[in-house]
Amino acid sequence: MIVHWHRRDLRPSDNRGLARAASDGPVVPLFVLDPTVLEYASPIRVACLLEALDDLRAWYREHGSDLLVVRGEASAVVPEVAAEYDATRVVWNEDYSGLAQDRDRAVRAALEDADTPCESIHDAIHHEPGSITPNQGAHYSVFSYFWKKWRDREKRDPVDEPDPGNLAAVSGNPIPSLADLGFDAPEATPPTVTTAAARERVAAFCAGPIYDYAARRDYPAESGTSRLSPHLKWGTIGPRELYAATDRAARRAETDDDRESVRAFQRQLAWREFYAHVLAFNPETVTENFSGYENEIEWQNDPVELEAWQAGETGYPIVDAGMRQLLAEGWMHNRVRMLVASFLTKDLLTDWRVGYDWFRQQLADHDTANDVGGWQWAGSTGTDAQPYFRVFNPMKQGREYDPDGEYIREYVPELADATADEIHSWHELAPAEREEAAPAYPAPIVDHADRRERAIDLFERARGE
Secondary structure: OEEEEEOOOOOOOOOHHHHHHHOOOOEEEEEEEOHHHHOOOOHHHHHHHHHHHHHHHHHHHHOOOOOEEEEOOHHHHHHHHHHHOOOOEEEEEOOOOHHHHHHHHHHHHHHHHOOOOEEEEOOOOOOOOOOOOOOOOOOOOOHHHHHHHHHHOOOOOOOOOOOHHHEOOOOOOOOOOOOOOOOOOOOOOOOOOOHHHHHHHHHHHHOOHHHHHHHHOOOOOOOOOOOOHHHHHHOOOOHHHHHHHHHHHHHHOOOHHHHHHHHHHHHHHHHHHHHHHHHHHOHHHHOOOOOOOOOOOOOOOOHHHHHHHHHOOOOOHHHHHHHHHHHHHOOOOHHHHHHHHHHHHHHOOOOHHHHHHHHHHHOOOOOHHHHHHHHHHHOOOOOOOOOOOOOOOHHHHHHHHOOOOHHHHHHOHHHOOOOHHHHHOHHHOOHHHHHHHOOOOOOOOOOHHHHHHHHHHHHHHHOOO
């Protein structure tokens, strides 16, 4: 028997660790609900996890096996299951966060004590940390250099799902509910996170929208992005399967612009891997600035302003639309993610870690590497970050990327009857004009121009200037 320990690879196909285990099978499939990991979870992410587990369990049952879902510390559970089934080896796919690395070290030590061999496989990304490096240093700190090498490296082909004959005839217990695990029902509506849903989304995206991705991906009112992030988070689609689908789309492209648009989407996949490499070598960046400053950054961290930002009540329409989309869907358009992060760190002068924690609680697709990288980019503290003196102008961003106010009106119904010009000039309207256009919508809580200057001063003091 070989135990395959599922973690963020909740799929049977294009799963390198599972395929490796099945090559010597029969495989005992295992998932551990570890309280140390669940401590950092949230209702919406656990809801997505449980759905993905149920879908994976159904596949195993259809193929004469079952998924063992066991609660407890992984360092105790994994050796116990291995011993129960007289396993000759335990296999899992690598994860790159500090929390995951600590957990895996403890599991390896426990298995070593039990004289049970183990093997970890790189599966979640195409090129594992340490495989794309500069002449000096363990990893790239500038994405453009990383991208050139990532783009030109050969990608592995997807691997097949295991043959049913290589799966052990085991029987698992029921999967716990949210309430069983101590979580309330999520306030947002979770996306469907199954392999079938992932494949449907990939097929639909690669059939058309991918060819307009470069031109339309920044417009939140349009369906210009793949919305695959929850599936990449939980591994309900494999990275090789997804890349192969984009490669086929590139070969079907009719114009150079179409091919470049596919390449633009692949570039976003490379960003995810870039941040995974950075986190693997710098796990402390979940709580510490990647880029050091001579002095401490004097974040203001005003609790009233933070509460307005969290609730989507800042008086900056596109910022509020994004924050309300997050509350309603557990997801936010990427352009708007950058904008609301810039607004929190530069306009509200609030520590990026506060925003990261809020996103970690609310996002269905929260990925430690990607979110830490994105927040430190916006906060001008990360690798290859936004320069501190470049501050998103929320009014300009709204006018440029939601010119008709369609996205804003969808999530901020108080502005349903306001004109696009009123929406995008909200900060300039007199109180009487705001009262007439949208009496229930608040005035801006800060002056962007003033806060921009204060942010620049704050960072220059931190730089010792």
